[in-house]
Amino acid sequence: MMATSAPSDSTRLSLMQRFRALGLGRWLVIMMPMLWLAAFFFIPFLVVFKISLAEAMISVPPYSPLIEWDPNNAYATLKVTFGNYLFLFESRFYLDAYLSSLRIAGISTFFALLIGFPIAYLIARSGPTARTVLLSLVILPFWTSFLLRVYAWMALLKKNGLVNDVMMSIGLIDQPLQILQTDFAVYLGIVYTYLPFMILPLYTTLEKMDLSLIEAAQDLGAKPWRAFCLVTLPLAKPGIIAGCMLVFIPAVGEYVIPALLGGSDTLMIGRVLWDEFFLNRDWPLASAVAIVMLIVLVGPIMFMRNGNKEAL
Amino acid sequence: MSVSSVMPQTTSQAKPSWRQTDAEPFVRIEQITKQFGDFTAVNNVSLDIYQNELFCLLGGSGSGKSTLLRMLAGFEAPTSGRIIIDGVDMSHTPPWERPVNMMFQSYALFPHLSVEANVAFGLKREGLPNAEVKKRVADILDMVQLGHLARRKPHMLSGGQRQRVALARSLVKQPKLLLLDEPLGALDKKLREETQFELMRLQEELGITFIVVTHDQEEAMTLATRIGVMNHGVIVQTAEPHDMYEYPSNRFVAEFIGNVNMFEGTVVTDERDSATVHCNDLQGLVYLDHGISCASNQSVSVAIRPEKLRITRDAPNTPHNRCEGVITEVAYMGSQSIYKVRLASGCEVRVTQPNAQRDSGDRLTWDDHVHLSWDPDSSVVLTS
Numbered sequence: 001m002m003a004t005s006a007p008s009d010s011t012r013l014s015l016m017q018r019f020r021a022l023g024l025g026r027w028l029v030i031m032m033p034m035l036w037l038a039a040f041f042f043i044p045f046l047v048v049f050k051i052s053l054a055e056a057m058i059s060v061p062p063y064s065p066l067i068e069w070d071p072n073n074a075y076a077t078l079k080v081t082f083g084n085y086l087f088l089f090e091s092r093f094y095l096d097a098y099l100s101s102l103r104i105a106g107i108s109t110f111f112a113l114l115i116g117f118p119i120a121y122l123i124a125r126s127g128p129t130a131r132t133v134l135l136s137l138v139i140l141p142f143w144t145s146f147l148l149r150v151y152a153w154m155a156l157l158k159k160n161g162l163v164n165d166v167m168m169s170i171g172l173i174d175q176p177l178q179i180l181q182t183d184f185a186v187y188l189g190i191v192y193t194y195l196p197f198m199i200l201p202l203y204t205t206l207e208k209m210d211l212s213l214i215e216a217a218q219d220l221g222a223k224p225w226r227a228f229c230l231v232t233l234p235l236a237k238p239g240i241i242a243g244c245m246l247v248f249i250p251a252v253g254e255y256v257i258p259a260l261l262g263g264s265d266t267l268m269i270g271r272v273l274w275d276e277f278f279l280n281r282d283w284p285l286a287s288a289v290a291i292v293m294l295i296v297l298v299g300p301i302m303f304m305r306n307g308n309k310e311a312l
Numbered sequence: 313m314s315v316s317s318v319m320p321q322t323t324s325q326a327k328p329s330w331r332q333t334d335a336e337p338f339v340r341i342e343q344i345t346k347q348f349g350d351f352t353a354v355n356n357v358s359l360d361i362y363q364n365e366l367f368c369l370l371g372g373s374g375s376g377k378s379t380l381l382r383m384l385a386g387f388e389a390p391t392s393g394r395i396i397i398d399g400v401d402m403s404h405t406p407p408w409e410r411p412v413n414m415m416f417q418s419y420a421l422f423p424h425l426s427v428e429a430n431v432a433f434g435l436k437r438e439g440l441p442n443a444e445v446k447k448r449v450a451d452i453l454d455m456v457q458l459g460h461l462a463r464r465k466p467h468m469l470s471g472g473q474r475q476r477v478a479l480a481r482s483l484v485k486q487p488k489l490l491l492l493d494e495p496l497g498a499l500d501k502k503l504r505e506e507t508q509f510e511l512m513r514l515q516e517e518l519g520i521t522f523i524v525v526t527h528d529q530e531e532a533m534t535l536a537t538r539i540g541v542m543n544h545g546v547i548v549q550t551a552e553p554h555d556m557y558e559y560p561s562n563r564f565v566a567e568f569i570g571n572v573n574m575f576e577g578t579v580v581t582d583e584r585d586s587a588t589v590h591c592n593d594l595q596g597l598v599y600l601d602h603g604i605s606c607a608s609n610q611s612v613s614v615a616i617r618p619e620k621l622r623i624t625r626d627a628p629n630t631p632h633n634r635c636e637g638v639i640t641e642v643a644y645m646g647s648q649s650i651y652k653v654r655l656a657s658g659c660e661v662r663v664t665q666p667n668a669q670r671d672s673g674d675r676l677t678w679d680d681h682v683h684l685s686w687d688p689d690s691s692v693v694l695t696s
Contacts (some may be wrong), residue, residue: 220434
């Protein structure tokens, strides 16, 4: 018994050692992004979370310290308040802002998908030369500042802007329409800005799809539309999920577009956040708003992650 | 072409339908042409395929065989000509309305569906009741011995299993015609041989007409009832495997199917039951036991298969059909040996000999001086 178990033990040990040697390299590779995330996401998150538990004060910084050190008696007091969070839930205003943000982001994501899918499909199905040209056209807007492009939309949509001028000159309308400072302008701005983020992941999934799958579906009796629903759509699911995630999540917290294109009644959490920080200088409340927004977004992120796993 | 006149009549009791002159073809391809821009992929092809045939379209890449198959499936519309399947003109019928199914070279299994759902896909499109779909799927999966894997996804299967799922999926709708695009191309050699016989068994059992596209001449020879060899968009010969090998009608087929030694020559005499051709390469006359019905002095090619040549140290005692040379290469293949013999004219000839004895003692080897000879009915004269 001893004789037979000894060699197997020694091989197991050497395997373990080998695994550890291999593990170190992997550990280093994994550490890099981990450190990055810790430095630029997790630590700032903790700071914001800490501020959200404080009370607003007129001081520098404008909030109460978390730990109060009494040098005379040599003891520390931990001062934590959940008052900011309670205030968020008591006030109808913040709930409305969250819901309105989710609605605007949701509707914008839907339209981005509706517009982005055919574009991605077209690019994926076109020849190599046309494909390169079309893809660079999709990416081209990134060469100009995002802010400039939103300002350009303001110029286009204002009362005596190009859109109104053209519609009036062809007799479509008599009076200039109020387009700027409406929810419509916000949808337009978000869809326009985030469309490339929808198209690119959709393109990647559609491009690697085997065309013979569609032919097989048709060969087995599915008309083109059925083949699309039963084969193309399910197989594009990872791309649809990735694209929606890339549009929805930044759109929820979007500040610039509703501020520049939206009206005073366009309520979005990004604007509320800005106002709390810079107008009211209520950093703790603003931090609480930010933390709750993060929690609100964790839900859809988890859902999409699960969906993606399933698709694989 | 003279070839048909010398073909021996096969004396089997039941004549297959493609040998009967009055049989109604099941698939009729009438003067089909397909052009992509100014490239002609299929050029004026006419072909009749009969019920219960296992017809092989054989050709290299770019020969147009796949395009022809895709036109039969309905994925490509012919530029001109007609496709008639079971008496109905289907030239412009979309694929989802044809009584035809196809097994794709890549198998094209739906990666997001289980084996079961893949096979059920076609039946569900017909709107059959669930119970019947279930039963037929279970039956066909049992037939290809995959019942135990019904709930797996395609990526969890081996190549051979995937191939059988693809086959089951295309058979479950009981099509009148099954098209198979390189059905065995992705399998390794051993599995390919097994699957060949499996395919033939299924075809016989189900009585469905099969059209197989392949570039592998061995595969075509084993599987097919008849072979159509394609080159540059044209069918250059249609024949049963045996006839295709023994009586190729032109140089392309002779060289494409199996190995062949080709000698250029000119006709010296040509009578009803004998002919002689002079070949410079052989530095002598080739004597044939049949006429070739062409003008004398016409230049022709004489094709001799490597296994039809006898290789000996001693000179044969025939005046014709012989030559001599030196062995330049020997390859021992186990069941047979391959020799390359350089003739005095500089021409190299390939000879294969079965290794009948374990050790013949006097084994031929490099630089041996040898004589080659063959029978009057071993060579084929080709005019095109």
